[in-house]
Amino acid sequence: MDAQTLYDKLWNAHVVRQEADGTALIYIDRHLVHEVTSPQAFEGLKLAGRKLWRTASILAVADHNVPTTGRAQGIADPIARLQVETLDSNCAEFGVNEFRMNDVRQGIVHVIGPEQGATLPGMTVVCGDSHTSTHGAFAALAFGIGTSEVEHVMATQCLLMKKSKAMQVVVEGALGKGVTAKDIALAVIGKIGTAGGTGYAIEFSGSTIRGLSMEGRMTLCNMAIEAGARAGMIAADDTTINYLKGRPFAPQGAAWDQAVAYWRTLHSDDGAQFDATIKLDAAQIKPQVTWGTSPEMVVAVDGRVPDPATMSDPVKREGAERALQYMGLAANTPITEIKIDKVFIGSCTNARIEDLRAAAMVARGKHVAPNVKLAMVVPGSGLVKQQAEQEGLDRIFIAAGFEWRDPGCSMCLAMNDDRLAPGERCASTSNRNFEGRQGPGGRTHLVSPEMAAAAAIAGHFVDVSVD
Template structure:
């Protein structure tokens, strides 16, 4: 019987079938960060349990870390304690750890693929919902809570019920000034914030094949914003070429053996999906969200919607609340909305390709008066490469602050956060109330659109600047 890519990876990892019909699923890679792991390690300690496979585990601190200066360590006591706790735990349980002063340090979902730790066909988990990012490599990758972190540390498995499958077919080709982020926001606007709940999404079609790996990661990263467990893209020549030579990837004959297996990782002709959605990528314009849910993306050429047009009373109420929080009026053109802050970063958009796109717009221009613009690379290696390519200089000359790697203003667990009422054009993944700081207002968009907002001081159609 023809199988989907998801079913193939699933079948390949079933250790045992449990009496209730759930599977005990083997986990190949466990990525660990400082925020969701302390209670899991403490659980192991209290029960006298060990980490079953430290060599399948990779730890890094990213959520809490300062991006301005680390010379004096972490000033904020609670953040410092959380990072120190991780350092103590990885030492005690012999888990491989990328230290804060290592050039390889960065956001867990940037460094996993970058170092070749996450590979096609693997099961990858992390105590972080954006683990879906690694699906871009053709890995079944999903976020878990701390209890499941402890379960994986202790057993290298998880108890899982199979998900339903949703094929998102993206036809056509992206237009000029339109990126994977725009595609992700368009898909979300189509599916809705709960449209993928209970499902694993497989992205396919001409527009997906044409994406580079960074774009595929942005797309899979946002799968969770539709409620999907994971997003998947079948690995192809683009994937294999990108992986070859990465530090932890197989080499030589091993690499060739791996690729032979990875080539089988595609949904079979005629494989049945529970649902299918289609979108013409050629129709997608640069997108920006207006509300406090990531599914509120609209083309930059659109106007803020009215609650009166909402499909029912409850959505009208929800819309009114969002407009009130966001300080927007129905009918206001999105391209007129002034911004206070611009953030280019996060596990969605902090790869080298993202900074190339931003720098192409910022080159020779200046960040608008009164706008604060942050560029936060996803890893030390991205930072180094951006500096080598001259992108850091372009951004700095334009007036961007060029920072050290970390999650930063995506969720404001370090010092990088919005003040109440501040409006931010952000390349991150969530525009929830208070996400970037209490009272902060977030508009999600692509790195090129963020750079356009930075140099004009308002949400802007980047196509006019390139």
């Protein structure tokens, strides 16, 4: 057989049938469900009198709407409360396994799946959420779907789709001090643009990627969608397998050994052909900061806000002008001179234990700058929070003037009460800097946890790669 990519292997292993035009019916192993994109799907099932095809494939959790403080009092916003209660009642009615809001295992869906071992190599993983690409870090084929497809998977365990093209992003070499998976992700997006990966599944490979922890790999695959790719993925290796061993949903005993033997085959073969290849030298990647309203509007922290006047493409120039106006920034301003009002450390991109450790290392023994009105740390799950507290990270953050919150999506998309006021500028470890994303009129700069913590302490962006 010809040399196959990891994507070929995952795809071929899940084809149920194929139409003449290439549209395939793909079997889905794991379906993650949250409160925002599922109520209409459950309602559709009920209206049509359909049942779940395989109830045990579903794991549900409320994350987008949950408050990050005062959770014992419930959700104050009646509309948000109804949405979370609707998930609870749908899961109860259909017998779906759900981690409820006050369960210690509750958290952001893309944090808890891997944490529980509910995401495994070789799986197809879907969720009504674009950041499902995160799970590809485990050599899984994972992608976000809309609500109609959520219903489709519930009823049939399958999805109708066409195979994407395959892109490899190869990163070689050692990362410099203070440079993280987040910076790799932003550097890739800066290079290929937010539509650069449209129509592709991206495999990240190379020595730099092999050297990343699972947390780092998840950060990178999480942002594949910001490069336009529905799926990002990384080959399975010892790092993957060691992370999963002993997790509640992971196989055990003889089944574990059988699974591991299969997982070891989940990599692209030598000589496998990709439709596109992008190469990056890790040593050239510096800490990244976005300056505009799209993740591709990004520069290194030692750079300056670009000048739209120098852009030849009129659509790009107009976009940059509009972005600078929205962001309240002047062209050519050094990034390190941009002062911030708020700091958000959290989200499915950067709220895992390693992210919190990295931010705490920067904040240890220091204090949030007086011009920073709020610096908040929102762990990705109740278990991440517990682990961080066992390590004393909460005390480091609190002593430094950060708020230590309960887990959820929080100010990544500001569906709950955590949001920016109009005009406020935020250093955020999240994934989207769109207009209004963190609150109407809010201004978001995407950075790594280290960069966010350092900005909180200094009150403006600083280069964590220099002493």
